[in-house]
Amino acid sequence: MxxxxxxxxxxxxxxxxxxxxxxxxxxxxxxxxxxxxxxxxxxxxxxxxxxxxxxxxxxxxxxxxxxxxxxxxxxxxxxxHSKTFTAVAVLQLVEQGRLRLDDTVADVLEDYRETPLAQVTVRELLSHTGGVIRDGVDSDFWQLDRPFPDADALLAVALEHGATYEPQEHFKYSNIGYGVLGAMVEQVTGTGYAEHVTSAVLAxxxxxxxxxxxxxxxxxxxxxxxxxxxxxxxxxxxxxxxxxxxxxxxxxxxxxxxxxxxxxxxxxxxxxxxLTDRSLRLMHRPESTFTRRGVQVSYGMGLIGATIGERRTVxxxxxxxxxxxxxxxxxxxxxxxxxxxxxxxxxxxxxxxxxxxxxxxxTKDSADWQALPDGVTPDDLDRLTGRYLSLWGEVDVVRGGDRLVMLDPTTPGPLDALEEVRAIDATTLRVEDKDGFGGSGERVPFEIDEEGRVVRLRITGVSSWPEETYLARRGASWTHAPGQAAPVPAS
Structure with missing residues (x-):
């Protein structure tokens, strides 16, 4: 950590x-x-x-x-997601001077002074660095086999099983810890948790x-x-x-x-x-960074950090x-x-x-891409966009500004089979140059009918058709077991 x-x-x-x-x-x-x-x-x-x-x-x-x-x-x-709402409510109280991030559980909750969580701070509860047990030793309320703990049961868990680690020893995600934060909000505000967050955060x-x-x-x-x-x-x-x-x-x-x-x-x-930007930066900034299943994960105060490509999110x-x-x-x-x-x-x-x-x-800036060839307009690109099917699957041709990409909409992630394509002319694209098993460097020609509609394209020489055309073709010849109705061709 x-x-x-x-x-x-x-x-x-x-x-x-x-x-x-x-x-x-x-x-x-x-x-x-x-x-x-x-x-x-x-x-x-x-x-x-x-x-x-x-x-x-x-x-x-x-x-x-x-x-x-x-x-x-x-x-x-x-x-x-409730944890983020709770974190906002707690940091609002910090901004108001009614609570401090260094306050301990014992400072705020008298009933918790004899528990193993007594010296865990607000900051550590918010960031899951207080070593608090996740849900208790009997958490079958997650199976709906019994009710979720009430205030007395929460205190009993804290008293009997509250600490798994010493504070700051590990990042350890804890629902019990956030339950304690909810009790602290109630103690500081003198109102129920739901009533307070409704007026302070939702309204x-x-x-x-x-x-x-x-x-x-x-x-x-x-x-x-x-x-x-x-x-x-x-x-x-x-x-x-x-x-x-x-x-x-x-x-x-x-x-x-x-x-x-x-x-x-x-x-x-x-x-x-x-919240002020100062408090928001405290929420956004990683309190813990660790690797989970080969992926780097961070956690701030009530927020999970994730970097996707070059975009950092919380x-x-x-x-x-x-x-x-x-x-x-x-x-x-x-x-x-x-x-x-x-x-x-x-x-x-x-x-x-x-x-x-x-x-x-x-939404990538078109300045990072080549200019359209002479005589090719965005309308020409729009004519080529759409979903095309073959026996091997589906491909979407999608426009973003003056750029086109081809991707498989059925893969788990949109980048799994994405290829950048550039316009050569109004009816021909070229796949970007890169190492790979696909159509790198090859042309993708589109056949256009007299009404200006795409009737077929070829990727690595293999034909794909507009979705309705393909379904009609396959519906007319699709084999089916005896006693089963033949698929109905798309109209």
């Missing part, structure tokens, strides 16, 4: 709002394809730049059993669909959580809604992608809506029974992506990462 105070500066620029709006339809199509290919019950997504909401979409269903379509109004349990941003706990009123629009596919039939089991008791400060929040992106947008530098993930969520914000530019899924195997992390990658690829 490292406690370096050096904060790497992002090197990517602020994307153009106009360019983001131009590429939003493709971002939506890529997401829809990912949800379909990964067989996710539902996903709700928001992309924001500063105060501007660029994309807000929902894909799939809110409940597999009923088939109810998912909408952007449905509420998700965003679980450990200033106008977040009316976001709650520190899933209330009875919110249940009417709450999505249904789903397990992983089980057994030979690969059926998913639905997951009941439960309260989170004294761990609301760690995992209780419920929200929508739109509102969650609004909250995280307020954590960008210069926002000034919830944000948080959330895992609740039946729901997986992820939000990322570039604190320098205010770019926010938020992905909420209603299954325990929901790919929220990879979808959020993919969105950031697509934004960076498709």
């Amino acid at each position: 490292s406690t370096s105070t050096t904060r790497p500066e992002p090197t990517t620029s602020r994307p153009s709002l106009a360019r983001l709006r131009e590429i939003a339809p493709y971002l939506s199509r890529w997401l829809a394809t990912q949800v379909e290919c990964r067989q996710v019950p539902g996903a709700q997504v928001a992309v924001r730049l500063g105060e501007e909401l660029v994309l807000s979409e929902a894909y799939g269903v809110a409940d597999l059993a009923t088939g109810q379509p998912l909408t952007t109004e449905h509420i998700f349990r965003v679980a450990s 200033p941003l106008g977040l009316t669909s976001t709650t520190p706990e899933l209330t009875d009123a919110a249940l009417a629009t709450a999505v249904t959580g789903h397990s992983r596919p089980h057994g030979r039939t690969r059926d998913r089991v639905t997951v009941d809604h439960v309260g989170t008791g004294a761990l609301a400060a760690a995992t209780g929040f419920a929200s929508t992608a739109e509102e969650l992106s609004r909250f995280f947008g307020a954590l960008a530098l210069g926002s000034g809506e919830l 944000g948080h993930s959330g895992g609740f029974p039946g729901q997986i969520t992820r939000t990322m914000v570039d604190p320098a530019t205010g770019l926010v992506v938020c992905v909420l899924t209603n299954a325990v195997d929901g790919p929220a992390e990879t979808l959020a990462t993919g969105l950031v990658q697509l934004v960076d690829v498709l």
Whole structure:
């Protein structure tokens, strides 16, 4: 674990709002394809730049059993995103002089003075460096086998099992630690945790669909959580809604992608809506840096740090029974992506990462690219864009400014099979020069009909057709087992 105070500066620029709006339809199509290919019950997504909401979409269903379509109004349990809300509330109290980062648990909570956590500081609780046990020795409330701990049970865990390590010995993620922070907020403010964060954090941003706990009123629009596919039939089991008791400060929040992106947008530098930049920098800066599964991870105060390409982001993930969520914000530019899924195997992390990658690829400054050849216009490039299919799979030709890229929308990440292509003329592209197994250096010719529509392209000499054309071709000749109906050709 490292406690370096050096904060790497992002090197990517602020994307153009106009360019983001131009590429939003493709971002939506890529997401829809990912949800379909990964067989996710539902996903709700928001992309924001500063105060501007660029994309807000929902894909799939809110409940597999009923088939109810998912909408952007449905509420998700965003679980450990709660820690970021709690961190903001705590740092507000620090700014007001009502709490100090060096205050210990014993300084604030008399009932905790005889626990192993007595000398753990506020800062260490915020950054998971206090050595606090994660959930206790019996945490089957995560299996919904029993209720989440109340205040008395939280104190009992702290008393009997509170410390796994000495403070600052290791980064150790802890829901119990954030539960203690929630108790400290209540003690300092003299009000309930939910009441305080609602007035101090949610109300200033106008977040009316976001709650520190899933209330009875919110249940009417709450999505249904789903397990992983089980057994030979690969059926998913639905997951009941439960309260989170004294761990609301760690995992209780419920929200929508739109509102969650609004909250995280307020954590960008210069926002000034919830905290000063001084406090925001404290949140953003890594308190711990470590390697997890070969990937470098950092954690600040209530925020996970992740560098995607050259863009440094902070944000948080959330895992609740039946729901997986992820939000990322570039604190320098205010770019926010938020992905909420209603299954325990929901790919929220990879979808959020993919969105950031697509934004960076498709908003790249055209100055880094060649000028269009004489006689070739952006309209010519638009004519070539679209989804093309062959027996080998799918390829999307996508425009970002005066640039085109080819990518496979079904791979886990958009960069997995991405190739830059340059216009040679109005109907021919050339794949960039690079080492690889694909079409490096080769031309990609497009055949255009009399009405100016693409009817075929060739990549490494292999034909691909516009999606509807290909489906009609294969539908007419696709073999099928006796007794089965032949696939219906696309119209």
